[in-house]
Amino acid sequence: xxxxxxxxxxxxxxxxxxxxxxxxxxxxxxxxxxxxxxxxxxxxxxxxxxxxxxxxxxxxxxxxxxxxxxxxxxxxxxxxxxxxxxxxxxxxxxxxxxxxxxxxxxxxxxxxxxxxxxxxxxxxxxxxxxxxxxxxxxxxxxxxxxxxxxxxxxxxxxxxxxxxxxxxxxxxxxxxxxxx
Amino acid sequence: xxxxxxxxxxxxxxxxxxxxxxxxxxxxxxxxxxxxxxxxxxxxxxxxxxxxxxxxxxxxxxxxxxxxxxxxxxxxxxxxxxxxxxxxxxxxxxxxxxxxxxxxxxxxxxxxxxxxxxxxxxxxxxxxxxxxxxxxxxxxxxxxxxxxxxxxxxxxxxxxxxxxxxxxxxxxxxxxxxxxxxxxxxxxxxxxxxxxxxxxxxxxxxxxxxxxxxxxxxxxxxxxxxxxxxxxxxxxxxxxxxxxxxxxxxxxxxxxxxxxxxxxxxxxxxxxxxxxxxxxxxxxxxxxxxxxxxxxxxxxxxxxxxxxxxxxxxxxxxxxxxxxxxxxxxxxxxxxxxxxxxxxxxxxxxxxxxxxxxxxxxxxxxxxxxxxxxxxxxxxxxxxxxxxxxxxxxxxxxxxxxxxxxxxxxxxxxxxxxxxxxxxxxxxxxxxxxxxxxxxxxxxxxxxxxxxxxxxxxxxxxxxxxxxxxxxxxxxxxxxxxxxxxxxxxxxxxxxxxxxxxxxxxxxxxxxxxxxxxxxxxxxxxxxxxxxxxxxxxxxxxxxxxxxxxxxxxxxxxxxxxxxxxxxx
Numbered sequence: 071x072x073x074x075x076x077x078x079x080x081x082x083x084x085x086x087x088x089x090x091x092x093x094x095x096x097x098x099x100x101x102x103x104x105x106x107x108x109x110x111x112x113x114x115x116x117x118x119x120x121x122x123x124x125x126x127x128x129x130x131x132x133x134x135x136x137x138x139x140x141x142x143x144x145x146x147x148x149x150x151x152x153x154x155x156x157x158x159x160x161x162x163x164x165x166x167x168x169x170x171x172x173x174x175x176x177x178x179x180x181x182x183x184x185x186x187x188x189x190x191x192x193x194x195x196x197x198x199x200x201x202x203x204x205x206x207x208x209x210x211x212x213x214x215x216x217x218x219x220x221x222x223x224x225x226x227x228x229x230x231x232x233x234x235x236x237x238x239x240x241x242x243x244x245x246x247x248x249x250x
Numbered sequence: 251x252x253x254x255x256x257x258x259x260x261x262x263x264x265x266x267x268x269x270x271x272x273x274x275x276x277x278x279x280x281x282x283x284x285x286x287x288x289x290x291x292x293x294x295x296x297x298x299x300x301x302x303x304x305x306x307x308x309x310x311x312x313x314x315x316x317x318x319x320x321x322x323x324x325x326x327x328x329x330x331x332x333x334x335x336x337x338x339x340x341x342x343x344x345x346x347x348x349x350x351x352x353x354x355x356x357x358x359x360x361x362x363x364x365x366x367x368x369x370x371x372x373x374x375x376x377x378x379x380x381x382x383x384x385x386x387x388x389x390x391x392x393x394x395x396x397x398x399x400x401x402x403x404x405x406x407x408x409x410x411x412x413x414x415x416x417x418x419x420x421x422x423x424x425x426x427x428x429x430x431x432x433x434x435x436x437x438x439x440x441x442x443x444x445x446x447x448x449x450x451x452x453x454x455x456x457x458x459x460x461x462x463x464x465x466x467x468x469x470x471x472x473x474x475x476x477x478x479x480x481x482x483x484x485x486x487x488x489x490x491x492x493x494x495x496x497x498x499x500x501x502x503x504x505x506x507x508x509x510x511x512x513x514x515x516x517x518x519x520x521x522x523x524x525x526x527x528x529x530x531x532x533x534x535x536x537x538x539x540x541x542x543x544x545x546x547x548x549x550x551x552x553x554x555x556x557x558x559x560x561x562x563x564x565x566x567x568x569x570x571x572x573x574x575x576x577x578x579x580x581x582x583x584x585x586x587x588x589x590x591x592x593x594x595x596x597x598x599x600x601x602x603x604x605x606x607x608x609x610x611x612x613x614x615x616x617x618x619x620x621x622x623x624x625x626x627x628x629x630x631x632x633x634x635x636x637x638x639x640x641x642x643x644x645x646x647x648x649x650x651x652x653x654x655x656x657x658x659x660x661x662x663x664x665x666x667x668x669x670x671x672x673x674x675x676x677x678x679x680x681x682x683x684x685x686x687x688x689x690x691x692x693x694x695x696x697x698x699x700x701x702x703x704x705x706x707x708x709x710x711x712x713x714x715x716x717x718x719x720x721x722x723x724x725x726x727x728x729x730x731x732x733x734x735x736x737x738x739x740x741x742x743x744x745x746x747x748x749x750x751x752x753x754x755x756x757x758x759x760x761x762x763x764x765x766x767x768x769x770x771x772x773x774x775x776x777x778x779x780x781x782x783x784x785x786x787x788x789x790x791x792x793x794x795x796x797x798x799x800x801x802x803x804x805x806x807x808x809x810x811x812x813x814x815x816x817x818x819x
Contacts, residue, residue: 128562135555
């Protein structure tokens with residue numbers, strides 16, 4: 071069976087060791103993680119983890135079920151088939167002498183990327199977007215000599231009113247709750 | 251009221267109804283052991299090796315259905331628990347394992363007897379805790395017991411630093427747990443139940459394969475009701491043995507690597523396999539592509555992750571087996587399947603288990619058969635791992651769900667003696683027999699001392715063939731009899747037992763078998779029988795590793811008199 075990239079979203083307890091449990095599960099069962107990104111969610115004590123897994127549908131379903139069994143994992147969704155907003159961020163330090171500087175700035179502009187640091191022979195560019203966009207820009211910058219790249223994994227969200235948790239109330243009504 | 255951490259542990263154990271625990275002390279556990287005498291309701295069994303503490307808790311849990319509790323000190327004590335915890339994990343046994351840890355300030359500094367036991371046991375526990383403050387101890391213990399025994403049961407580890415046991419905190423035992431991420435499936439999905447019932451009602455050659463999930467769920471009656479209503483033959487996995495009475499007319503034994511030929515034939519021919527509380531272990535399935543090749547599969551299991559893990563399923567039902575079978579039964583039509591059952595009976599005649607041969611040698615199968623006759627099938631039978639385990643599964647006839655205790659998933663040699671100890675403590679009114687191999691027995695032989703110290707009346711039957719028998723069998727069949735590292739010199743087990751003040755006899759001839767069993771049963775206390783069995787006897791039938799179940803090999807020797815597996819009751 072063909073392998074494809076799947077995007078999973080896990081809502082997990084914000085406790086020490088939880089990420090370790092998740093990653094350990096991937097290792098132990100031989101699942102391959104493409105990227106994993108963790109941050110706070112809209113609910114206190116809950117973190118949101120976006121995991122990109124490469125595998126067959128059956129493997130990814132097994133990943134999802136195994137993750138769901140972890141006591142500290144509140145919910146796991148495979149949002150692969152949904153209309154997604156997927157983003158990652160990259161910082162790219164690229165060689166830039168006086169001859170190439172303006173050309174690089176032009177490329178950054180086209181990609182709506184920001185120049186966040188300027189040094190005598192380099193520029194550091196911050197770019198946000200889906201993986202394809204970042205790859206395209208990196209391809210162009212490669213010709214100038216990339217000194218350093220730092221990339222986050224993908225974070226993702228389903229478009230529209232539907233939250234990552236479709237079986238729960240839509241995000242709108244959650245937002246209406248009075249703040250504590 | 252304020253109490254020390256150690257007192258809080260004891261109070262919490264009592265609140266959970268724990269009356270026995272298996273442990274081994276150590277430096278960091280001394281605050282706990284110092285407190286233990288204040289709580290005489292908790293019986294502490296001092297084992298001789300921590301691995302035995304975990305296996306004993308495991309045997310206790312399987313025999314009683316309660317949570318087994320074990321405890322070990324930090325570092326080597328904790329790492330010695332690992333095999334026992336893994337064993338409980340693979341067989342879904344409810345267990346809470348406590349480990350002592352160095353004081354908080356010393357954690358992470360490679361201190362004396364410090365080890366990251368939580369990290370080590372991460373893949374083999376259902377959940378685990380490091381109790382970093384005394385105030386959270388009661389909540390953690392409450393959650394641990396709840397997680398261990400609910401849903402699909404499993405081991406939970408609690409690692410407690412020494413100073414957490416010494417500090418004082420307010421104690422009140424929580425009434426309820428709050429675990430938002432922990433889901434326990436109950437009844438099955440109505441649509442799937444309907445789909446399953448339709449398939450069952452229409453099937454021509456249906457077959458039930460039942461596993462340990464039926465025992466855990468206490469669903470033996472429901473299983474029987476379903477099998478009888480729809481007249482469906484039942485086979486059981488190794489760990490499912492006893493969940494369906496084996497003298498029942500619809501019982502067709504165990505399939506798989508050392509399963510009955512007729513059970514494997516039934517799997518090959520069935521058009522609808524109803525898998526209940528089992529997980530399609532490779533020892534049951536053989537080569538996946540050859541497993542139940544003509545069948546649609548209904549899979550009923552508590553754990554959603556088991557569905558579709560090894561075998562693709564037509565109708566998945568996630569839920570508690572008992573609740574699902576009850577709901578399903580309402581949708582079932584009475585049925586007969588006369589031809590199908592006649593066919594199975596024919597196969598049973600054609601592929602009987604081998605047993606008594608013209609040779610006058612002492613056969614382990616004969617001994618197990620005699621043990622069944624002597625106990626009336628009413629004992630709790632515990633095994634180690636190896637040939638003797640398979641012979642026991644094949645030749646003893648189990649009628650009760652809690653009468654066979656064996657290490658399935660992990661196949662842990664050395665499991666038998668400590669597990670039998672735990673089982674006897676849990677079920678003191680029952681005769682507990684350990685059937686062990688000479689190799690497996692020597693892996694935890696030191697627990698004979700525990701039997702004596704706590705007068706635990708386990709009856710030990712060693713099938714002594716002077717080999718690591720199952721490995722030798724593989725060398726025999728697949729490695730041209732190149733017996734490397736399997737011949738095993740054994741001590742005189744009777745003399746060893748005597749050294750521990752346990753009486754015993756050695757049996758070399760068939761006529762001595764029954765008197766020896768009677769002598770052991772009559773003795774008030776532990777007793778050992780050293781059966782000197784035929785050294786190169788093999789377990790048959792056998793499916794070669796990697797083959798399909800239908801390719802089972804039967805006893806190749808000629809002088810076989812057939813013995814269809816039927817109860818004499």
